[in-house]
Amino acid sequence: xxxxxxxxxxxxxxxxxxxxxxxxxxxxxxxxxxxxxxxxxxxxxxxxxxxxxxxxxxxxxxxxxxxxxxxxxxxxxxxxxxxxxxxxxxxxxxxxxxxx
Numbered sequence: 173x174x175x176x177x178x179x180x181x182x183x184x185x186x187x188x189x190x191x192x193x194x195x196x197x198x199x200x201x202x203x204x205x206x207x208x209x210x211x212x213x214x215x216x217x218x219x220x221x222x223x224x225x226x227x228x229x230x231x232x233x234x235x236x237x238x239x240x241x242x243x244x245x246x247x248x249x250x251x252x253x254x255x256x257x258x259x260x261x262x263x264x265x266x267x268x269x270x271x272x
Contacts, residue, residue, distance in 0.1 A: 205220070
């Protein structure tokens with residue numbers, strides 16, 4: 173399966189960067205991504221949904237469910253998502269180089 177092309181906004185870039193820069197042993201979840209990016213839930217969760225549908229990220233639920241809070245939904249980049257993100261970053265860098 174190849175990752176779909178999506179419109180990559182600043183929000184999407186920030187979310188992908190936050191996911192990529194997270195330790196594998198401590199995967200990000202929605203509210204943490206809100207804190208890391210500075211965007212609200214109404215911005216982050218629709219962007220995560222778009223990335224999931226495009227195949228750029230995957231998700232999994234925290235297991236076992238903690239007794240003192242709702243379980244978290246963790247996110248990570250797929251191989252296709254990482255490649256697509258790198259293409260976006262390279263294209264962005266090339267555009268900036270030509271405008272300077």
